[in-house]
Amino acid sequence: MAELWQCQGVTSTPGLVGAVRQGSLRELNLAVVLGRIAAAERPPSRADLAAETGLTRATVSAVVEDLITGRLVTEADPAPRSGAGRPARGLVLAGDGPAGLGLEINVDYLAACVVDLAGRVRHHTVHRADLRPHSPADALARLVDLAGRARADATAQGLTLAGAALAVPGLVDDAGTVRLAPNLGWRDVPVPSLLAVHPPLTDAVDGVPPLVVDNEANLAALGELHADPDGPASFLHISGEVGIGAGIVLDGALFRGARGWSGEIGHIPVSPEGRPCRCGGRGCLEQYAGQEAILAAAGLAGADLPADTAAARLAELAGSGAADVLGALREAGTALGVAVAGVVNLLDLDTVVLGGGYAPLAPWLRPPVLAEISRRVLTAAWSPVTVRPAVLGADAAAVGAAGSVVRRIITRPAGWLARAG
Amino acid sequence: MAELWQCQGVTSTPGLVGAVRQGSLRELNLAVVLGRIAAAERPPSRADLAAETGLTRATVSAVVEDLITGRLVTEADPAPRSGAGRPARGLVLAGDGPAGLGLEINVDYLAACVVDLAGRVRHHTVHRADLRPHSPADALARLVDLAGRARADATAQGLTLAGAALAVPGLVDDAGTVRLAPNLGWRDVPVPSLLAVHPPLTDAVDGVPPLVVDNEANLAALGELHADPDGPASFLHISGEVGIGAGIVLDGALFRGARGWSGEIGHIPVSPEGRPCRCGGRGCLEQYAGQEAILAAAGLAGADLPADTAAARLAELAGSGAADVLGALREAGTALGVAVAGVVNLLDLDTVVLGGGYAPLAPWLRPPVLAEISRRVLTAAWSPVTVRPAVLGADAAAVGAAGSVVRRIITRPAGWLARAG
CATH class of the missing domain: 1.10.10.10 (Winged helix-like DNA-binding domain superfamily/Winged helix DNA-binding domain)
Incomplete structure (x- = not known):
């Protein structure tokens, strides 16, 4: 040994x-x-x-x-065993020990979920609200409320929340400060100190940080990795919401980049002198394949639908053959395909997962994405790229956040046991 | 222990x-x-x-x-030591033991070099010739000739060639077959079996493959990594030749991708419906920032200058203020910056190395590349990206190839010692 x-x-x-x-x-x-x-x-x-x-x-x-x-x-x-002897x-x-609390703040909803050690979702609440008009402190106070309800439900089920992870649609530094979340309008928001005025979200467990703040696309990719253990070890997971983020999973681990800020696929230029973007650049993918761009192209701008409702509504209209929506999805898929082809040429990944709001739209996004890959990727002729919808839907980030807490307990159980003992 | x-x-x-x-x-x-x-x-x-x-x-x-x-x-x-006692x-x-043979076939030159264990270049020959009209077998026969001269020179210096690595401007599979090298016009060229008709290039050493065939941008990035041991552990190395390739170094190791075909930055779309490319796509970076594109924009198309001569000539003209050349480099640098900004948004790398033919042009390419980064990279405002010329010049791929052989001996010396004993 x-x-x-x-x-x-x-x-x-x-x-x-x-x-x-x-x-x-x-x-x-x-x-x-x-x-x-x-x-x-x-x-x-x-x-x-x-x-x-x-x-x-x-x-x-x-x-x-x-x-x-x-x-x-x-x-x-x-x-049951047919042979002789007592079966081992x-x-x-266990389904009644520690669990992870997964939280998400996005542009138009808050979410809280609880995942047990075996990866089962034991609680899940989504609170819809446009958070852009609210201050970060206000948004976090609402989230604390949601977290409290999740904790009460977990306790009632005999679970102990061992830690929490919060998914945000932006760039987070090591201290948990959101440096920039363009679609929320957040800049330099010190999440841990804003949360410090509230009671703790979870129980203290040695070796498990009480709260990790991370990029939602990263956590969604981790959620997908653990939700599909037989899936590929390396893939690009794209979360298509108002913004578009990517999680790059290499050999079963998230690739975070030099400073933890990888995955900003939404700001890959697909038309360098094209539409201006909230980031200050021009022609970013987000302006052609983000949810608001799709809604606008489909003639549904201003419909003010919450994120996953918007995706579901678009899928419904596309399924019924609405020409405007089909055209908008084709255009978005082509822009997405241009960016994805560049990524595949650069990274040689063989699997692309369409996640978040893209998951229900995958039947319409996939063909133009594949067309751009086959047209532009050098190796496509002899080495096909798989493009498929995510196993998890819009919940991926919150589920991935909660899952990241239980993964930490599984890889280092001694801290939990010290507490339990 | x-x-x-x-x-x-x-x-x-x-x-x-x-x-x-x-x-x-x-x-x-x-x-x-x-x-x-x-x-x-x-x-x-x-x-x-x-x-x-x-x-x-x-x-x-x-x-x-x-x-x-x-x-x-x-x-x-x-x-010399000032204190008491015999200095340790x-x-x-050692500079007189095993050495690596580095070979390169590119569009308009062949190269062979010998690097000793300490990383010193002990032999270097470049043979200029447009290889596009020649068959792969013919090109490889010329290379064998060059390799023979390198080996004779190494032997005369008391060195033993322990293995060879060959850099090619294309995609190579595990068997050493060049699946595709668009700028050479090669497709499915089985390099090892074409070389098998010639005498061995090096001595047989246990644990060191006699010949590794690899992508030139990968080997150039490795060359840069080892030539600059105090440099960053993660960086993007861009080899700007007729084609444009990238080597992605993460934490001191080359990132090869799912199938070893990463780094095709030259085929990132920078103008999706723009100029047609040899790869079959449109608007690839190569068509705006590759060497032929720069020469054409500078009014020097058809000047038929070999790769590093072309870069040197462009640098000379730019240095003397030639407006056409300055404009062409600005345009190329902008296209390169658009692609690099996308890569940095995606991978969060903080260092970009301009290598190969880009190294001498760095004074003119760097400003537009930095401008696009600062305009388009989400984190650029608080987390600057360094853009700098490579330590190695156009030799990087051949030197990196030879270096990869000696690295193998350093990490697994037992095979060499079994032979030497």
Whole structure:
């Protein structure tokens, strides 16, 4: 087993190795076993876990006991078995232990959801309101209200909220300050200090930050990654809302860029001297394929529909053959395809996921996107690119936010167990 | 020390761990010590190495002895020292052991160079010829001739060519087949089998492939990474030739994409319904900022200058204030800036390196590129992007190719030592 945790020693600070060893051994065993249970296609038995990890049966049993006591793991009902002997009991992630609180502030709605360790959504509320006229402090106060209701519901279900993540449609720095959210009109909004005047949103758990603020497109991409474990490990996830954001997932991890501000696909120029954009540039993709641009081209500008209602309404009209809407979606899909073709030429990703408001519109956006890819991507002739709707819909960012909290517990369960003990 | 090599055990195949251990220990010690010597700012002593790696003095001495015997490391002249006692002798990479052969086929030249373990260029030949009228077999035969001369020169200098890498301006698959090189007119060219009719280019060394074929922009970016060890760990390197390629370096490693075909920045659309491109698309960056586009805009089309001569000539004319050339460079820089702004919005890279034919033109390309970045990149106001010329010039791809061979020996020296012993 030593090889599993001594890898910690491969650092440039050998003096620390000895000090880390004893504490790490148990922590790493917990994380390894829990990670296997989380990733397993079928509930593994203790014997399966011993075989897979190289740990002894006795160690696995002790670790599993800790995980069960700490409400991280539970025994599944044994599968019926035709052969002789008592079937071994499989282990699954618990549905009554820690959970994550996912929050979202977007241009025209607030959302709160609770996801348990097994990834199930246990609570979900969306509050529709145009937030642009409101101050950040006011918007956050409304969100705290929504979060309080989510927490009460989680408690009633026997869950403990171990941490929260907040999705915002903008650029967030390491301190949780929203540096810029053009479509909300936010600039340099210090979210954590604005929230500090309210009671805490969740319980304190060692190793789980009480609140992480992140870009909504990033969290939506993470939500998609975890919602579709059999999907590709690398993909481009595009969230099409009023703004357009992308999450770039490479080898199962989010690529955040040099300073955490990657994914601003909405501001890729698709017509360099074209329509002016809120960002100060011109011809940004957002001005051709963002939700307001689609509504305007479809003759529905000013209809003032909330984000996912607008997408649903457009899908309904397109489905009934409305020529204006079909034309608007073709135009938006072509602009999106121009930007996506550039991204695929640059990054050589083979999967593009249409998420957020784009998910219900995928039947109409996909053909022009594919046409631009096949026309412009150098490798398209022999190496096709898959374009498909997201598994999660408009909930992806809030679900991904909550999921990011439970992923943190799964990868480092010791903090939660210390509290539970 | 165990922690250094047991990290190998963190795999999903625990059954293999025991078998790997004994062989790996020596190999890993060799690699760790050699890596430290390669990365050190000042030649480290044996005592420095022991302190840094956590290995015992005796182990370090034995490993260093092996490295010296195998001509990978040599003792530097001791630095003068004012204090008491005999100064410890520093260790440096050897200049008379293995070397890498770097080759390049581009549209209008062939190149061969030899780089020693310490990264010094020991041989460099460029053969100018328009290769478009020639068959791939013919072009490769000329290259073999160039490689033979490089090998003779290396041998005369006491070096052994341990492997070769070939840079091509196109997309290469895992088998070394050039799937597409639009500017050379190559499609599905099986380079390794075309070279198999010639004598080997280098000596056989265990663990070093005799020939790696790779995209020239990738190898140029690697060349830049290793030529500038104090530079940023993440950057976009753009090779501006007849075609335009990019190498994306993230955290000190090349990002190759899902299938190894990343970096086709030349085919990012900058004017979606604009000029037709050789790739079949329209409005690709290459048609506005590639070398032929710049020459045409400057009224120098058909001047038929070889790649680096063309860049040098343009730089000379721009330096003397030629209005046509200045206008052409401004236009090209603007198109390049539009594409780069999209890339920075997407990837959040903070450094852009102008390489290849762009390096000598950087004084004129940089201002319009920066202007487009500042106009279009969301984070530009508070988080500036550096745009600078490459440290290496037009040689970057061949030097990077040769460097990739010596990097392989530095990271896995055991194969070379098995041969040398």
